[in-house]
Amino acid sequence: MLHVSTRGAAAPLSFSDALLAGLARDGGLYVPQTWPQIGRPEIAALAGRPYAEAAKCVLRPLIDGDIAGPDLDRMIDAAYATFRHPAVCPLTQLDDNLFLLELFHGPTLAFKDVAMQLLGRLMDHVLTQRGARATIVGATSGDTGSAAVEAFGGLDRVDVFILYPHGRVSEVQRRQMTSVPAQNVHALAVDGTFDDCQNLVKALFQHADFADAVRLSGVNSINWARVAAQAVYYFTSAVALGSPHRPVSFAVPTGNFGDVLAGWVAKQMGLPVGRLMIGTNANDILVRTLEHGAYELRGVVPTTSPSMDIQISSNFERLLFEALGRDSSSLSRLMAGLKQSGGFSLSPEVLATVRSDFDAVAVPEPDVMEEIALTQAATGVVLDPHSAIGVRAGRRLLEQDPATPVVALATAHPAKFPDAVAKATGGLRPALPPHLADLMDRPERLTRVANDQAALETLIRERARITRGA
Ligand SMILES: Cc1ncc(COP(=O)(O)O)c(C=O)c1O
Numbered sequence: 001m002l003h004v005s006t007r008g009a010a011a012p013l014s015f016s017d018a019l020l021a022g023l024a025r026d027g028g029l030y031v032p033q034t035w036p037q038i039g040r041p042e043i044a045a046l047a048g049r050p051y052a053e054a055a056k057c058v059l060r061p062l063i064d065g066d067i068a069g070p071d072l073d074r075m076i077d078a079a080y081a082t083f084r085h086p087a088v089c090p091l092t093q094l095d096d097n098l099f100l101l102e103l104f105h106g107p108t109l110a111f112k113d114v115a116m117q118l119l120g121r122l123m124d125h126v127l128t129q130r131g132a133r134a135t136i137v138g139a140t141s142g143d144t145g146s147a148a149v150e151a152f153g154g155l156d157r158v159d160v161f162i163l164y165p166h167g168r169v170s171e172v173q174r175r176q177m178t179s180v181p182a183q184n185v186h187a188l189a190v191d192g193t194f195d196d197c198q199n200l201v202k203a204l205f206q207h208a209d210f211a212d213a214v215r216l217s218g219v220n221s222i223n224w225a226r227v228a229a230q231a232v233y234y235f236t237s238a239v240a241l242g243s244p245h246r247p248v249s250f251a252v253p254t255g256n257f258g259d260v261l262a263g264w265v266a267k268q269m270g271l272p273v274g275r276l277m278i279g280t281n282a283n284d285i286l287v288r289t290l291e292h293g294a295y296e297l298r299g300v301v302p303t304t305s306p307s308m309d310i311q312i313s314s315n316f317e318r319l320l321f322e323a324l325g326r327d328s329s330s331l332s333r334l335m336a337g338l339k340q341s342g343g344f345s346l347s348p349e350v351l352a353t354v355r356s357d358f359d360a361v362a363v364p365e366p367d368v369m370e371e372i373a374l375t376q377a378a379t380g381v382v383l384d385p386h387s388a389i390g391v392r393a394g395r396r397l398l399e400q401d402p403a404t405p406v407v408a409l410a411t412a413h414p415a416k417f418p419d420a421v422a423k424a425t426g427g428l429r430p431a432l433p434p435h436l437a438d439l440m441d442r443p444e445r446l447t448r449v450a451n452d453q454a455a456l457e458t459l460i461r462e463r464a465r466i467t468r469g470a
């Protein structure tokens, strides 16, 4: 199966090529040419199976033989053996018809590990087969960076440059990126917001000479493989609640729109998904878009859920591509409008298509604090602020439809955001798991950089082993 760019001007690529490419040459995002289907009997047969087996079932049709079956199976087994929970992504009940999908049992305590542990192995495998090297550049508001550093640190075939907004991630998140001894890891603190970091990354991809010279690759959810791997836990959690015999809805704390898009992908592949509820913090561009059809950038507001302090929700482009009937010219016009004037408007038809699958709600800070406290008092479960937004959004979904079970995605471990949790609970400070217990004592290594593409390119050329011939 080939993968096409949403902007229509880049050559279609195989899964492995799209994996290495990250962003398409025309600035678009890759999606499969068609959505492979997983039949109801196959979905039903996932009940009670280990997570890794479900991952094989969901990912095989997406990868479509482009990576040999035994190799893929081995990498999937190894990726999910790194998780501390035997179920990998366990589901617990919080309330009537409200369930919590815990996605933070991987090495860096956030949902990013679910895809990144596999991505690291897949990229290393493909690069080894081709005798090639790559320079990975990623933008992070805290969690993608730590997951990437963990998955790619120490690998011989890649150098990893992670751009994070200086002073806008939690201390635990920062230290997870800056305290890694591996010499192929470079943590870059950018003077700007996450959106500035993401714009820099996209600009690097579009500078063809630079991208070719360093063999640029990306591990943000602009990389299709990230979204594909995240689709798996929608299947496992829905099946645990009786799918495919009844629909299940999902409430997803949302920033870059990768995670909730993975739920929509699961639906395209045949999973009976009810509603997909987008939960945002005060950075509510998606809520405003679903209300009025106008996608309009505003300044980023800092919140207690810093990983979602994002305005440009990159993966919304993949949804719009589909909602526009895969018309890449219309999509490119919208994206040009975003670049030139900071926004675009959706036609009533496109907006109706988006609304046919998605709802959206912004959760203000006091409600985030209240949800952490309420959930802890009622169930003993301690939520981090991102997960609290998911749970609050899930409660909203249940007000609309109490009969359909709702899975709220818990995207980070509360110990990543101890200050916010302590504030909400009156002093409770969740402990880091043993493998990170000394995190606060580890030496840090980072470089401050300006929000300046040319300076960034110079730095990467100087440090990447690919350009130094090492
Ligand atoms: C903890 C946490 N929750 C939620 C999100 C939002 O996910 P997405 O960007 O895929 O919408 C992020 C960042 O991506 C995150 O790190």
Ligand SMILES: N[C@@H](CCOP(=O)(O)O)C(=O)O
Binding pocket: 139, 140, 141, 142, 143, 144, 145, 219, 220, 221, 222, 255, 256, 258, 307, 308
């Ligand atoms: N919240 C993310 C932002 C990047 O999102 P991604 O899923 O596109 O990598 C983070 O924590 O870095």
